[in-house]
Amino acid sequence: GAVVSQHPSRVICKSGTSVKIECRSLDFQATTMFWYRQFPKQSLMLMATSNEGSKATYEQGVEKDKFLINHASLTLSTLTVTSAHPEDSSFYICSARERDKDYNEQFFGPGTRLTVL
Amino acid sequence: GQNIDQPTEMTATEGAIVQINCTYQTSGFNGLFWYQQHAGEAPTFLSYNVLDGLEEKGRFSSFLSRSKGYSYLLLKELQMKDSASYLCAAMDSNYQLIWGAGTKLIIKP
Numbered sequence: 001g002a003v004v005s006q007h008p009s010r011v012i013c014k015s016g017t018s019v020k021i022e023c024r025s026l027d028f029q030a031t032t033m034f035w036y037r038q039f040p041k042q043s044l045m046l047m048a049t050s051n052e053g054s055k056a057t058y059e060q061g062v063e064k065d066k067f068l069i070n071h072a073s074l075t076l077s078t079l080t081v082t083s084a085h086p087e088d089s090s091f092y093i094c095s096a097r098e099r100d101k102d103y104n105e106q107f108f109g110p111g112t113r114l115t116v117l
Numbered sequence: 118g119q120n121i122d123q124p125t126e127m128t129a130t131e132g133a134i135v136q137i138n139c140t141y142q143t144s145g146f147n148g149l150f151w152y153q154q155h156a157g158e159a160p161t162f163l164s165y166n167v168l169d170g171l172e173e174k175g176r177f178s179s180f181l182s183r184s185k186g187y188s189y190l191l192l193k194e195l196q197m198k199d200s201a202s203y204l205c206a207a208m209d210s211n212y213q214l215i216w217g218a219g220t221k222l223i224i225k226p
Contacts, residue, residue, distance in 0.1 A: 034214075043204065043218040044160070093159045097212075105150070106214065111159040 002028045004096050006109035013084055014117055020080045021112045023094030029074040030096035034106060035067075038091045050077050074099065084116045119143045121217035123205045128223045129195055137190045137203050137220045145210020149181050149188045152204040154219065160204055163190065192222075200224045 003026040013019050023033055032051050036044040048069050050056040056069035068080040077096075081088055091113050095106040120142045129135040141149065148167040152160035166172055166181035166188060178191040190203055202219040209215055 043216045046213070046216075049213070091157075105162060105165060108152075108159040108161070111157075113157075 002096075002098055002107040004030075004094065004107045004109040006094055006112050008112060009110060010113045010115075012115045012117065015085050016083055018080055018082045019084055019114060020078055021092055021094075021114075023077045023079070023096070023109050025075045025096045025098075025107070028096075028107075029099040030077075031074065031099045032097040033071055033077040034095045034097075035069060035077075035079050036093045036095065038093060038111075044093065047079075081114065084114070086116045089114055089116045119207075119209060119215045121205055121207060121215055123203075123217040123220045125218070126221045126223065128225060129192075131195055131197060131224055131226050133195050134191065134193050135195060135222065137192075137205075137222070139188045139190070139205035139217060141186050141188070141205070141207040141215070141217075143207045143209040143215055146183065147208040147210065147212055149179075150206045150208070150214065151177075151179050151188075151190045152206065154202045154204055156201075163203075195224050197224050197226070 005024045007022045035047045038044050046059050047062045048056045048058045050069045050071040052071050052074050058064045071077040091111050093111040095108045123139045150165050151163040154160040164179035166179050171180045176193045181188045202221050204219045205217040206214040
């Protein structure tokens with residue numbers, strides 16, 4: 001089956017630092033990757049949609065200069081949280097849609113838990 | 118606007134059957150997904166319905182009525198490991214997933 005990995009799985013950082021999260025599709029090519037954020041006991045909130053080779057599309061209320069997304073290849077997308085603050089502490093999850101598939105399923109990575117001190 | 122409604126929490130007994138309902142309103146429709154999410158983990162795919170009717174997959178079944186904007190997830194022979202949140206998500210005309218807040222299912226022995 002389609003596998004998506006994320007790295008790191010857990011990160012603790014000081015306020016003001018930047019954190020990069022990688023999302024990789026391991027056994028398929030993903031033309032589209034999605035970045036979600038989930039706060040405790042809440043549903044997934046889509047942050048942005050990233051298409052390979054083009055700029056990401058951000059959801060309303062998500063600062064594109066704070067959450068930098070790069071989708072440089074068909075198997076890798078990165079999310080960089082710049083100048084992180086405690087309110088950015090959350091569970092960040094990526095998902096990927098397989099290229100040329102009629103089926104609309106998104107395959108999720110295992111998530112990255114970010115704690116900003 | 119776009120909206121997904123599902124119950125916040127449900128409780129059921131091990132070995133029993135439980136039905137989790139979901140109603141949706143979206144701009145266009147490209148299918149209804151159910152995901153399972155254990156605490157602290159990412160969602161895992163359970164089912165996808167785009168046509169009306171019941172899709173059965175082992176102990177889990179999912180039903181869709183497009184005319185009613187309604188779906189349910191049916192879990193049979195409940196096991197303790199089924200304790201999790203179950204997320205309903207509808208895909209709109211732009212192929213974006215609109216997520217419900219999830220239903221926390223508690224299984225009691």
